[in-house]
Amino acid sequence: MTLSPDLAEAPDVRVAVAGALRAQYDAGRARAFRKLEGGAGGVEVARLLSQAADEMIGTLWAFTTEVLYPAPNPTEAERLAVLAVGGYGRGVLAPFSDLDLLFLRPWKTTARTESVVEFMLYVLWDLGLKVGSAVRSVDESLSIARQDMTVRTALLEARWLVGDQALAEGFLTKFRTEVGRADPRAFIAAKLEERDARHQKAGAVRYKVEPNVKDGKGGLRDLNTLFWIARALAPESPLGERVMDDLLTSRERRSFEFAFDFLWRVRAHLHLSAGRAVETLSFDLQPEVARRMGWRGRGDEPAVERFMRRYFQVARDVGALTRAMSAKLEARHQKTALSLSRLLPRKSRKLGVEGFIEDAGRLSVTGPEVFADDPVRLIELFVAADAHDLDLHPDAYAAVIRALPTVSPSLRRDPRAAAAFLHVLAHGENPYRALTLMNETGLLGRFLPEWGRIVGQTQFNMYHAYTVDEHTLQAIRVIADIAAGRLRDDHPLATEIVHRIADREALFLAMLLHDVGKGGERGQLEDGAIAARRACERLGVEGRRIEQVVWLVRHHLALSDYAQKRDVSDPATVRAFAELVGDPERLRLLLVLTVADIRAVGPGVWNSWKGRLMRDLYGQVEALFRGEALEHADPLAEHPGLLEAAQAEGAAVEVRAPEARVKGPADADESLHVTEVAVAARDRPGLFADLAEALAASGADVAGARVATTDDGWALDVFQIQDGTGAPYGQAEARRLPGLAAALRTAALGRSQVRALEIQPVSRRRAAFEVRPVVMIDTATSPRATVVEVSGADRPGLLADLARTLTEQEVSIRSAHIAAFGERAVDSFYVTDAEGRKLTSEAALDRLQTALEAVLEEGPPLPSGPPLIRARASARDVSELKRRRRRRPGVSSAAEAG
Template structure:
C-alpha cells in the first residue's frame, strides 16, 4: 500500500450533511475509516514495515480527519488558525499517541468562535480521536511559554490550517528574543532530564522500563532535538554533523536506536490496545512474539527483546552525554587546555587527549586514560571528543586472551589502583569492558524474566561491585553488621573484585552459571598471571557464590553439625571472609527490597560461627551439649548483670525447651527470660521487639492447643507481617515456645512492637478454629510468573518429617499453608521461609498429633491438600 493510498482511506472523502445528525453520521463513518486505516498499519507493522513510515502514515491520516472536521465546524474567514503541537506537531503519531492542538486567535475571535470550537473538539472525540486543544492568542502563547514545557510543545508547532501570517505570529511569540533564550532553555532541559532520570533510579535497566521517559528512552532523543532547535534552528539532529557538534557515526547510531525504540513503542501500543509507554510484564511476552522473537536453549524470546532495548538505551545515553557537553561548550566557549602530561590534558574540568587518534594507536593508551581518570577525583568526566574517539577505538581493543603480558598487567593495575570499582563501572558504560572480556559483553543488557533479579546481569554485577566498594571504604553501614570490619582482613582485595566481576558471567549460556563462570574466571586469572593460590580462590568464590546464602536461608545454622559441614566446605578464614562479603554484596545488589536486617543477622551469625569452628579446628567439632551449656551460662551472666538472682534465672530457664539454648543466641535467651519472669506459668506470653531496620522478633509461649501454630501465623499475616523464619519448640508442661522473625509487608505502615503484641493476644484469646486467613487479591506482577507447585517429603531429625514446598509467592501464602496443616491435625516444630522474587521455597519440620513422623498415606493426603490450596484461588 503506498503512502498516497493510505491517505485516500481517511475521512476526507466522508460525505454527510451538516447539522447535529450529520455530525453524528460523519463521526461514526470517520471512526470506522480510521479503524480500518489503523488495522492496515498494524498489518504493515507485522510485515516488517519501517516504523518511520508507519508513524508518518498515521500522522497523515489524522491530519486529514482534523482538517475535515475543522472545515465542517469552523466557518471560513473566522480568524482562527490551527496547529499540531508536541509529538503530533513533530509528525510522530504512534497508534495511541496524544493528539495536541493549538488554536491561535485574538481574544475577541476566541470568544465569538467558542461554540464552533467546542463542536469541533466534540466531533473529533466522537470520531475516536482523543484530541486536546489550547486556544490562545500570540500574546497568551508568550505568557504561557514561561513554563518551558509549554514552550517545548509550541516550538514544534506544525500548521494544519494556518496562513503565513499566523505561522509567523506564532514563531515571533515564542522566539528566544521574547521567552527562554537558547542558553536558559538548554540549562532548563538539562535539569529536567536529570530529574526525569532520577525518577527511574537513573537507570534504564529495570524489569519494567519506560520506553519513552526512562533514561536512554525516546524522550532523551526528543530533548536533544529540542535543544538543537532552540540553539541552532535545526529540526533534526543530522544537521548538527555539518555544524561539527555531532559525528557522522554518532548520527547514524542515534538514528538506528531511535528506529529500534520506535518499533518497540509502536508494537507496545498495539499489544496494549491503549497509550502505554512502560514495558510491563503484562505486555512483554506478547510484544516479543509480535516482533518475531523466539525462545531457544539459551534465552527466552522476551529476554532477547529486552536485551535489545537495554543496549539501545545504553547507546542513547552514551551519545546523549557527549552532546550535552558539546552544547555546554557552545554556550561557554572552549577554555584554554591545561596539559597533564605528554598525552593528556584538561578542558573545562574534563579529561581529554592532546593528540587526535591517540586512543586508536594502542589499547595500552585506553587503559592509561582510565588510570589517569581514576587518579583524579575532581574530574568532571571525559571530554566529549575523547569519549567519541574512545567509541571509535572500541573495535580495536584486544580481548584479554590475545593481549600482551604488559597490557594484562595494566588492567590488573587498574584493579589495584584508586577507585577500582568506579573504573570498572566507567569501562562498562563506555563499552571497553565488554571488548576486553567478551563473555561480559554477552551478559550486557541481559535480563532474567523473573521478579528476583530486578536489574540486567551487567547492572547487577556493577551493583555488587559498588557494594564491595562501600565495604572497602571502612565506613559503617547500618544495613551490614560486620562487613566493614571484615574487609580489612582481606589479603588481596582485588581478588574479591574479580570474583564479583565473574560471579554471574556464565548466565544465559545454558547449564549451571556458577560452573561456567568458574571456568571463565580461572582462564582469566591464569591469563593475568595470577599465582595458583589466587586463581583457585577466585575460581572457588565464583563456583560457590551461592553456598553461604543457601546455607543461611535453608538450613538451621544454630545446629553445630550444619556449621561443621559448612566450615568443612569453606576450609579457611580467607575463603570465609571473601565469601561472606561477596554474599552480602550479591543479595543486596539483586534487588533493593531483598536485603533486610534478618538476612544481615543470618549471614553475620553464620560467618561468626564458622570462624570460631575454623579457629577451633575441624577435627574438634562442637557437640550440642557443649553449645547448650555455653549459651545457658552466657545468658545467665547477662541476666545476673541486670540484677536477677540465680534462683529466678533457674526458674525461668526451667520453663524453656532444652533446644532453645542450642538454637538461640545468649542475648536472645536473656530477652526471652525477661518476657517470662513476670508471667505466671500457664499464662499466654506474647512479646515483640524490633531487631534493627524494620524487622521484628516475636515470641509466643502458651499452653499447647490444636491449631495454635496456624492461628499465630494467620494472626501475624492479618497484622500485615511477613514471616521470614519460624521456630516452633515444645516446652515443658505441654507448652509451646515459638519464635518468629517478621517484616512488615508495607514498611510505611510498620506497627510498633506493642501493637503486634496486642493484635496477636487478641487472636489467641478466641476460638482458634475460627481464625481464617485474610482475603487478598494477587498483585499484578505475580500473575505473569507461573511456577508449578511442588511438595516433597524427607526424613528429619528426632523422628520428624521434613516437608518442602516450592510455589508462587503471594500474599497470605504461609497463612494458607498453616491452615492446611491445622486441618490435617499436624504439629509444626520448625519452619524456614525463603522468598526469591516470585518464587517461595518453604520448609517445615512436622509430625502427627502424637509427635510421630508421617506415614506414606498421610503424606499423600497432605500433598493433595497442599497442592489444592497452592494451585487454587489465592483468595
C-alpha cells in the same frame, strides 16, 4: 473525506459528527496497526497514526467552519489557524498519544473563533482523545515562547494543520527568526537540566528491568532532546537536519535512526498491549511486546529476555549518542557557564600520561592515534579517569568506541593491560564509575569476553531490579562503600572485617565475575566457576588467587542459603557450613560478597533481619574456627516465664515489637525489621498451622519461625513477622498488636474459627510470571530432622496452607525458615514424625512431596481483563535449584542473588 451537511440537522450534532469521524479515524488507525503487525518500522507507523489524526482534524475543521460556522469572507479578527505542536507537530504519534494543538488567532478572540474552537474540542473529547490545547494570539505565543522553555520546545516542532495557512506560516517565520537570533545556550542548558530531572524521576539508572520507554534514561525523550537542540540551533532547517548532519557522524546518524525507530516500535506495541497510554515496559507487558515484535526464545533464554537485552543495548547506544552530541556542542561553546560551570571556560592541561589531557574538566585524548599506537592505553585511560576524579570527555568516549576493533586476544593477555584493569577494579577510588564508563563504551565486554555475554542480560522476575551487568557494578560499588566506611550504620560487621581481608583483588574479581555463569547449560554456579577461571588465567592472575576467586564464584550463594533457609541455631548446620567454607579468610570474603550481592539486587531487598541471620551464622562459624564449642540455642531460655504462664492459663503470648528509637552503630539492633511473637501452649498436632492461619488472617507476613517442645508436652512457637511493606508488624499501627496477641492465644487453645482467607486475584504484573513449584527433601543436613524445602508462587496464607498439609501428613514442625524472592517464596521446614524422629521412609516422603506440590499448584486466580501472556521466568532458577539438589542429602536452594 467530507461530512454530510445534513449532520447539522441531527438532534445532537456533536454526537453525530463524532460518530462519523470515529469511523474515519478508526479506519486510518487500523491501516497503521496492520502495518505494525506486518513488521513495519516504528517511525513509519507513528507517521501513519499522525496522518490519520491530520485527516480527521481536517474533516472536523471543514465541517465546523463551512457548515456550522461559515464565514465566506472572514474579517481580519476572525482569521484562525490550527497548528500541531510537540510530538504531534513533528508528525509522529503513538497509538494513545495526546494531540497537542495550538489555535492561533491574529489578536483578540471573536465570537466565531470561540465557537469554532469550542465545538472542535468538544468533538475531540467525545471521541475519547486526550487533547492538549492552547488558544493564543500571535503576540501572546511569541511572548510566552521567549519566557517559557517548554512552550518554546513545543513550538520548535509546530506545523500548520488547517485553517489560515498564511497566518500560521507568518507566525512560524517570526518565531523561527527570533529563535535564530537568540543565544541558544540558555535553551540548551534548560533542556539538559530537564533531561537530568526526568532521569531522576523515572530512574537514574539506565538498566532498570522495567524501563520507561519515553522518559527513562536511554528512552525516546533523550533522542527528542537532541532533536530540540538541533532545531534551536537551526530553526529554519526541517527537523534540524542541518545541525544533526554537522554534530553526528554518518555512523552515529545511523545509530540514531535505528534507535529512534526501535523505540517508537516498542512504544507502539506497548500502547496496544496495554490498551492505553503507558510508557513503562512493566513485567506484565514485556512478554506480549516481545511476542508482537517477533522475538523467539533461544536455548534457555526466553524470548522476553532476548528482547529486553536488545532494548538495553539500544538504551546504551542512546547514551553514547548523547555524549557524542555533547562533545560537539562543547566544542562550539554552546553550553552556558551557569549550568555547566565545570566545563567552561575551556581549559586543558597535561596529566603526565602520554596522550591524555584534561579538557574542560574532563579526561580526553590528544587524538585517535593514541590508542592505535598502544592499545593498552584503552585500559589506562580509565585508570587515569579514576585517579584524577574526571569524567570521560565525549571526544575520548567516541575515540574508545572507534578503537574497539583493536581489542585483540594479545591485548587481553597483555600484563600491562591486566595490571591496569586490576588496579582500577580493586584499588580504584571509584571503581563503579570507571567500570560503568568502560561498560557503556563496550570496552569492558570486549576486554573481558565473559563479561560481554551478560551485558544487558535480564532476569525475568520481580526480584532483580537491574540487568545482570548493572547489578554486578552496583555490587562492586557497595563493596567500595563498605570499605570506605560509608555504610557503617547498615553493615557494622562487614565494615569491620573488610579491612581484615588479606586478598582485596580476589574479593573484587569474585564480585565482578560472580554472575557470568547465568543462563549457562551447567548452571549458574558451575558455568560461573569455569568462566571465572578462564578469565583469571587470561589476566595472568596468580594460581592461589585464582582458586580463591573460583571458589567464591561457585559458592557465592552459600551464606544466604544457610542463613535464611537453614536452622543456624543447630550446631550441625553451623558445622556443615564451616566445613564448606574451610577457613576464616573465606568466611570474611563470603560475608562481604554476600552483603554486596543482596544489597545490589534492588532497593529495599536488604534489611536488617537478613543482616541478623547472617551475623549470627558468621559469629558461630568464626567461634568454631577459634576452637570454641557450639551449643544448641534454647528458645525457652529466651522467653523466661512464658511457659509458666501458659501452664497456668492454658496458653500465653508475648509480643516484642522493635523500639521506635534507633540505637547507635555500636549497639545496632539488627532485629529492627521484624516483630517477634512467642506463643506457649500445650503441644498438639496442627498447633503450628493454627498459629500460621491466625497470623495470615491478621495480615502478618512470617519471616522466620522456630519451635521448641518440652519433655512433658509443652510447645513454644516463635515467629518473626512483618507487615506487607516489609516493616515490623505493628510499627505503623501499634493498635494491631493486642488484637494479634488475642487471636494467637485463641488459636493456641484450639478455639479459633479463622475464616478462610479471601484470596484476591493477583495483579497483572505479578501474574505475568508462571512460577514452577519445586519440593525438595533433604535427609542429610540435620542429624535430628528432615529438611523439606518448598518453592513456588508467593501468596497470602501460603505458609498456613503448607503447615496444614504437613500436619495432615502426620509431620511435626521443629522450625520454619521463610524467604521471598520477588514472586517466588522459598520456605524450609525442619520436620520429624510424631515421635520426634527423622523421616526416612521413601514412601512417606514421596506422599509428602506430592501433597506439598498440590498446595503450590493451587495459587490465586489470575486477573480478569485482556489475555495475559505468562512467561516462565523462573524456569532457569528452578533448573539451577534442582541441579544443586540432585540428591536428597545436601544443602539447598533457590538462589537469592544477583
